[in-house]
Amino acid sequence: MSLLTRARPGHTASRPPRASRRAGTGRLAGVLLSPTLIVLGLVVGYPVLAAFRLSFIVSSESIDPQTGFKVTATSYGLDNFEAVFTGDRFLRPWWNTTSFALASVAIEVLIGVAMALVMHQAFRGRALVRAAILVPWAIPTAISGLLWKWIFNSQGVANELLGANVLWSSEGFQAWLSVVIADTWKTAPFVGLLVLAGLQLIPGELYEAAKVDGAPPWYGFWHITLPLVRPALVVAVLFRLLDVLRMFDLPYLLVGPRKHSVETLSMIAFEEMSNLRFGTAAAYATVLFLYIAVVAFSFVKLFGADLIGRGTRSPQ
Amino acid sequence: MVASVALLTSALAGCGDDSSEPSAGGPAQFSGRGPITLATGKDTTGTIQGQLGRWNREHPDEKVTLVELPESADQQRQQFIQNAQTESDAYTVLNLDPIWVAEFAASQWIDALPAKEFPLDKMLPAVVKTGEYFGKQYAIPFNTNAGLLFYRKDLLDKAGVQPPTTWDEMKDACAKVAKLPEGKSVDCYAGQFAKYEGLTVNFAEAVASAGGTIVDAEGNATVNTDAAGKGLQFLADGFKDGTFPEESATYQEEDGRRAFQAGNLLFHRQWPYQWALANAEDGSSKVAGKFGVAPLPGLDGPGKSSLGGLDLAVSKFAKNKATALDFIKFFSNEANARTNLKVNSSAPPYAGLYDDPALRRQFPYLATLKESLNTAVPRPVVVRYGDATAAIQESAAAAQSGSKSVGAALADMQRNLSAAIAEKK
Numbered sequence: 148m149s150l151l152t153r154a155r156p157g158h159t160a161s162r163p164p165r166a167s168r169r170a171g172t173g174r175l176a177g178v179l180l181s182p183t184l185i186v187l188g189l190v191v192g193y194p195v196l197a198a199f200r201l202s203f204i205v206s207s208e209s210i211d212p213q214t215g216f217k218v219t220a221t222s223y224g225l226d227n228f229e230a231v232f233t234g235d236r237f238l239r240p241w242w243n244t245t246s247f248a249l250a251s252v253a254i255e256v257l258i259g260v261a262m263a264l265v266m267h268q269a270f271r272g273r274a275l276v277r278a279a280i281l282v283p284w285a286i287p288t289a290i291s292g293l294l295w296k297w298i299f300n301s302q303g304v305a306n307e308l309l310g311a312n313v314l315w316s317s318e319g320f321q322a323w324l325s326v327v328i329a330d331t332w333k334t335a336p337f338v339g340l341l342v343l344a345g346l347q348l349i350p351g352e353l354y355e356a357a358k359v360d361g362a363p364p365w366y367g368f369w370h371i372t373l374p375l376v377r378p379a380l381v382v383a384v385l386f387r388l389l390d391v392l393r394m395f396d397l398p399y400l401l402v403g404p405r406k407h408s409v410e411t412l413s414m415i416a417f418e419e420m421s422n423l424r425f426g427t428a429a430a431y432a433t434v435l436f437l438y439i440a441v442v443a444f445s446f447v448k449l450f451g452a453d454l455i456g457r458g459t460r461s462p463q
Numbered sequence: 464m465v466a467s468v469a470l471l472t473s474a475l476a477g478c479g480d481d482s483s484e485p486s487a488g489g490p491a492q493f494s495g496r497g498p499i500t501l502a503t504g505k506d507t508t509g510t511i512q513g514q515l516g517r518w519n520r521e522h523p524d525e526k527v528t529l530v531e532l533p534e535s536a537d538q539q540r541q542q543f544i545q546n547a548q549t550e551s552d553a554y555t556v557l558n559l560d561p562i563w564v565a566e567f568a569a570s571q572w573i574d575a576l577p578a579k580e581f582p583l584d585k586m587l588p589a590v591v592k593t594g595e596y597f598g599k600q601y602a603i604p605f606n607t608n609a610g611l612l613f614y615r616k617d618l619l620d621k622a623g624v625q626p627p628t629t630w631d632e633m634k635d636a637c638a639k640v641a642k643l644p645e646g647k648s649v650d651c652y653a654g655q656f657a658k659y660e661g662l663t664v665n666f667a668e669a670v671a672s673a674g675g676t677i678v679d680a681e682g683n684a685t686v687n688t689d690a691a692g693k694g695l696q697f698l699a700d701g702f703k704d705g706t707f708p709e710e711s712a713t714y715q716e717e718d719g720r721r722a723f724q725a726g727n728l729l730f731h732r733q734w735p736y737q738w739a740l741a742n743a744e745d746g747s748s749k750v751a752g753k754f755g756v757a758p759l760p761g762l763d764g765p766g767k768s769s770l771g772g773l774d775l776a777v778s779k780f781a782k783n784k785a786t787a788l789d790f791i792k793f794f795s796n797e798a799n800a801r802t803n804l805k806v807n808s809s810a811p812p813y814a815g816l817y818d819d820p821a822l823r824r825q826f827p828y829l830a831t832l833k834e835s836l837n838t839a840v841p842r843p844v845v846v847r848y849g850d851a852t853a854a855i856q857e858s859a860a861a862a863q864s865g866s867k868s869v870g871a872a873l874a875d876m877q878r879n880l881s882a883a884i885a886e887k888k
Contacts, residue, residue, distance in 0.1 A: 210569060210846060215597030217569045217846060301710035302721065316657070316713045318864065403659060405853060421541060422849040 195436070202227050202429035227430035236415065241438075243323070244411045247398075248391040248442075251330045255387060256380070258331065259338025263376075266339065267346045284336040292400030295329040299401070316401070322408045326398045330391065338383045345379025346372070381450045388446060392439045412438075493577070497783040499790060502530040502546075503558035503773075504539050508807040518793055525786040527556075536560055536660075547572035547780065555781040556791060559602055559774050561593035561841060562848050568596035569846040573776040574784070575599040581792065586812040589839045594774045596844070601776055603795050604812035606803060608771030609835040610654075610668060610759055611828065613723060613731040613741070617753040618646055626757040628765050630672075630697055633730060634706055640729055652701065653711035653719045654732035658860040661715055663842060663852045664769040665732065666859040668759060669694035671840045672766030677855070677880070678843040684880035687873050693762055695869045699862045712863060724748040732759060734771065738828050739808060756828045758835045768839040772810070810836070847883045854879035 205226040208219050231237055266277045283291065298304045299315035305325075306313055315325045349372065357367050395413035402409045404418060412435040419428035506512060512529060519526045530553070532539045540563060546554050547570065559567065567573045578600035583591045586604055594602035614626050622640045627633035637651035654668075655661025670677055675690030685691070701707035708727075711719065716734065723731040724741050726749040731737070738756070741748045759766035775795055777787045793799070800811035804822060810832060816822060817833035845851040858876035861867035867875070 215569055216571055301713050301718065312710060314710060314713050318658075318860070403657070405658060405856065418853075421537065422847065423544070 198429045199433055201425055202433045204426045204429075206424075206426060227426040228434075230427050231430045231434055237434075239407055240410045240412045240415050243398075243409060244392055244394070244413075244435075244438075246323070247326065247330070247394055247411065248388055251327045251334075251391055252384060252387045254327070254331045255335045255338050256384060258335040259383065260342050260376075260380070262335060262339030263342035263346055264372075266343050280339060281336050283333050284340070286333070288333065288396045289400060291329065291333050292397050295325065295332075296401050299325045316403060316406075318406055318408050320408065322402045322406060326394075326401055326409050329401055330394070330397055333397075334387060334390070338380075338387060341379050341383035341386075342376055345376040349375045384450075385443065385446055389439060389443055392442060393435065493574075493777075493784040493788045495783040496525055496786045498524075498526045498528065499555035499781065499783050499786050500528045500530045500553065501556045501558065501790070501794070502532055502543070502554035504536070505531050505534045507534070510803060510806050514794065514799055514802070518790065522786075525783070525789075527790055530554060543567070543572075547778070550780045552778075552780050552782050554778050555783065555787045556794075557776045557778055558605060559776050561602075561770060561772055561774050562852075564594055564602050564774055564776070565596050565844045565846050566848055567776065568599075568601040572779055573601050574779050575601055576603065576777065576788070576791075580788070581795070582797070585797070585815060587814050587833075587836050589770060589836060589841070590772065590812045593770055593772065593841050594776075602774035603776075603791055605773045605775050605795050606800065606809040607812050607836060608734055608810050609768040609832060609839045610664070610732050611735060611756045611768075611831060611835060612759050613733050613737060613754055613756055615640075615649070615726075615729050615750065615753060616755040618643065618649065618729060621645065626755065627730075627760045628758075629760050629763060633760050637706065637729055646729070648727065649729050650708035650711075650722075650727055651706045652730040652732070653707055653714055653722060653728055655715055655719065656698070656707065656711050656863060657713050657715050657718075658856050659715060660852060660856075662859050663855045664771075666695065666698065666855055667769045667840065667842050668732070668766060669697050671769075672759060672761030673697070674762065676840075678845060678884070682844070682884060684877050684884055686880060687877035692869055692873055695859065695862050695873060697762075698859065699865070699869050702863050703865065723754075724750060726750055735808065735810060735828055735832055738826070756831045758831060758838075765834075765838070768835045770836075770839045770841045772812070843880075845880075845884055850883035851880055854883055 203223050203225070204221055205224045206219050206221040208217055210216070211218050262280050266273070266280060286294075296316070300306075301312070301314055301316075303315075305315065313321050315321050353371050353375075354367050357371060362370075393413050394411050395417065398406075398409040398411060399414055399417075404410075404414060412431060416428045416431035416435065419425075419431060501511070501515065503511065506529065515527050515529055532542050540560070543554070543557060543559070543563070547567070557567075557573065559573075564573075568575075576599075581600075581603050583600070583603075587607065590604045590607045591600075593607075594600055594604060612626070618640045619626065619636060621643055622636065624636045624639055627636050633652060640646035640649065641651075654665040656665060667677055670686070670691045671694070673690050673694035675688055675692075675694055676685050677691070679685045702709070702712065708722075711722075714722070719728070719731055719733060720737050720740065722728050723733070723737070724747065735756075741754060742751050744751055759768055761767065775791045777784055777791070781787060795812075797811075797813050797816070800813050801816055801819075801822070803809045804811050804816060804826070808826060811817075814833070817829050817836075823829050842848075843851055843855075854876055857879070858867070858872040861875075862869050862872035
C-alpha cells in the first residue's frame with residue numbers, strides 16, 4: 148500500500164505523508180519478520196514457558212507393595228524451588244558457576260587482548276599465526292574436553308611436564324583449575340578475534356599523531372587502543388560471561404559428574420533430569436535462567452554493551 | 464541464554480505425562496506378529512548384525528531391525544526413557560543393563576515375561592536373578608560379566624607365593640614382591656576407584672567380600688553394619704597405607720588396564736576383557752604371558768564379585784510382541800552365546816559353556832570366571848538406582864580420600880540410600 152502511495156506521481160512535489168509511510172513500513176517489517184518471530188516463539192518461547200510451568204509441578208512417588216509398580220501423584224506447588232534453595236545443593240554449584248565465570252573470563256580477556264595485539268601486527272607469517280591461534284576455538288567443546296582429560300590424566304602430559312603427581316580429576320582446587328585452564332585455552336581466541344575486529348577499525352593516524360606529540364608507546368595503548376576497542380571488548384566479555392555461566396560440557400567431560408569442586412548449576416539440572424525428577428530439574432534450570440538474565444542485564448547497564456546495533460558511541 | 468533454553472528443552476523432551484497409571488498387574492499379552500526392532504548399545508563387534516541376518520533370512524515376515532544406541536550407558540538409558548515416556552513403539556526388544564531392570568519394571572516400561580518358556584535353569588542362578596523384579600522375570604540374560612583378580616604370575620612365582628584368597632594374604636604377597644629387585648616400582652593393587660559407577664561396583668564387592676549387604680531381601684538399606692564397615696575400611700586403608708597407588712583414586716577401567724599392562728601393578732581388579740588385551744603380543748603390553756587370574760580376594764576367604772552384563776526385555780509400548788518373544792528366545796540361546804564368547808569374549812549366561820573343553824582351551828580364565836559368577840552378587844536392586852549409586856559413590860569417595868571417617872561415611876550412605884529407596888515425599 149505505502150509503496151503504491153509513494154509512487155503516485157501527484158505527490159512527488161509535496162513532502163510524503165511521513166507518519167503513514169512509517170506505519171506502512173512498520174507493517175511490512177512486521178509481516179516480513181513474523182515467520183522468524185513465530186519460529187522463535189516456538190523454539191525459544193514455548194520451552195521456556197513450559198519449563199517454567201514444569202518447575203511448579205511437584206510429584207511424589209511410592210512403590211505399590213503388592214505389585215512393585217511405581218505410583219506417582221502430582222500437584223502444583225513451590226516444593227521444587229524449596230528443594231533447590233535448601234541444603235548444600237545450591238550454594239556450592241552456584242559458587243562454582245560464578246567463580247568459573249569470574250576467573251576464566253578475566254584470564255581470557257588478558258590473553259585474548261594480547262593475542263589480538265599480536266595478530267594485528269604486520270609481520271611475515273601473520274596469516275599462519277592467526278590461523279594457529281584460532282584452532283582451539285574451532286574444536287568442539289566435547290572434543291577439547293576429552294583432549295584435556297587425557298592431558299590431565301594421572302599418567303598424562305600435564306603431570307609429565309610438571310614432574311608431579313597431581314590428581315587433576317579428583318576432588319579439589321586442582322580439578323577447578325583444570326577446567327579454568329581448558330576453558331581459557333579454548334575461548335581466549337574468541338575474545339582475541341572480537342578484539343582484533345575492533346582493533347582494525349582504529350585509524351592509524353591516531354597513533355601517528357600521538358607519536359608526533361612525543362607520547363610514549365604505553366600511552367597509545369592506554370589512551371587510544373583501549374577506549375576505541377572497548378565496544379568490541381564489552382561484547383566479547385558479555386558473550387563469554389553468558390557462555391561460562393551455563394557451562395556444562397567441559398567440567399562434565401573433563402572431571403566428571405557429581406564432582407563437587409566443579410559441579411555447575413547446569414550439571415545439577417541435568418543430573419536431576421536423568422534421575423527423572425523433571426520438576427526439580429526445571430526449577431534449577433529456571434533459577435539458572437533468571438541468574439544469567441540478571442547478570443546479562445546488569446552487565447549491559449554497567450558497561451553499555453552495544454548489542455542491538457544502535458551504532459558505536461564515539462569515545463570521549 | 465539460548466543455550467540454557469536448550470537445556471530446558473532437553474529437560475522437557477524427557478518429560479511426558481506425569482500422571483500415574485493405575486497398576487494393572489495382570490499378565491502381559493504377547494500377541495501380534497510382524498517386523499520388530501532391537502534397541503541396543505553400539506554393535507562394536509559387528510556380531511549382532513550377523514545374528515539378526517540369520518533370523519531375518521528364516522523369518523522374512525518378522526524381520527528385526529537393529530537400532531543402535533550410543534556406546535555410553537547413561538545415554539542409552541536416556542534414550543530408553545525418552546522412548547518410554549513418549550510411549551513410542553519404535554523400540555521392541557530392549558538390551559538393558561541389569562541395574563535398570565528394577566526401575567523399568569517398576570515404571571511399567573517393560574512387560575513381565577513368561578519365565579517358563581526360557582531355559583533359565585541352564586543359566587547361572589545369580590545371572591538369572593538380575594532380570595527379576597518383585598518375583599517376576601522381566602528380562603532374560605543376554606550375557607554377563609564379573610570381576611576377576613588379575614595378578615602378575617612371574618612376580619608371585621619369584622617371591623614364592625600363591626595367588627591370595629584374602630586381603631591380608633594379598634598385602635603379604637605385595638610386601639614380599641616389594642623386596643624383589645623387579646618389584647621395586649610395582650604398586651600393589653588397584654580397582655576402579657574413580658567417583659563413577661565403577662566405584663559402586665568396587666564398593667559393592669568389598670562389602671560383599673566382607674560378608675555384608677547393601678540392600679537386604681526386603682529392600683532396606685543395610686550399609687551401616689560391621690561387615691559393610693570392614694569392606695569400606697579395606698578401601699580406605701588401601702589408600703592410607705599405600706596398598707593402592709595414590710593415582711588409582713582417578714582410575715576407571717582403562718586407566719587401570721594401562722597401568723597393569725605397563726607392568727606397574729601386581730594385582731588388578733578388572734573385568735575379563737583385559738585378558739586378551741594384556742596378552743597382546745604386539746608390544747602394547749609388557750605383561751603378555753606373565754599374568755594369571757583368580758577370584759577376587761575377601762576378608763576371611765575368597766571374595767564376591769559384582770555382576771555386569773546385559774538383559775533382554777520387551778517394551779510395554781511395542782507392537783508384535785509374539786515375534787519379540789520368539790526373537791529373544793533365538794537371540795539369547797546357547798548357540799548365540801557361544802558365538803559371542805568366541806568372537807568378542809563376552810561371558811555367556813549358560814553354565815554349561817564354562818565347562819566346554821574347547822572353549823576352556825581358548826579362554827583359560829573361564830573356570831575362574833565361572834567360580835566368580837557362581838558367588839557374584841547383583842548391585843543393589845533399587846528402583847531409583849541413579850540416586851542409590853550417587854549415595855554410594857559420595858560416601859565411598861569421601862572415606863577413600865579420608866575426608867570422612869568410615870563410620871560417618873556409612874551413616875551418611877545409610878541415610879541417603881534409605882531416602883532413595885523410600886517413597887519420595
